[in-house]
Amino acid sequence: MHHTTGDILGQAAYLRRSCEILLGQLRTIDGMVVGTEELTPIQEAAVSNANEGLAERAKEHVELATQYVESWRRALNAALSMEPSWRR
Known part of the structure; x- marks a missing residue:
């Protein structure tokens, strides 16, 4: 390998x-x-705050990671699809 x-x-x-x-x-x-x-109103507010800030940031990171992995896959595909120089 x-x-x-x-x-x-x-x-x-x-x-x-x-x-x-x-x-x-x-x-x-x-x-x-x-x-x-x-939930109590205080619990509801605390859960809402945690969800709005941290969950949104986590989603952004996952979406960005997905884009990077897709770019990686395309770059690898392009590299592996190249015709070897000895075949030209």
Whole structure:
């Protein structure tokens, strides 16, 4: 295996594991709010503040990461689709 191939696979594995960790954290958040339909006004305000600020920033980062991964995929596709010089 080429060094660059190993690097790509390592990066992809790292990102995949990071996504698995993120999904686990999101499942935890889902579990935290199930059954909390009757919050006090103070709790409601605190939950709203946490949701508006932190959740929005997290969404922005995930969307940006998605764009970077798509650009990475296109760049790899372009590089791997190049005709080798010995075939010209």
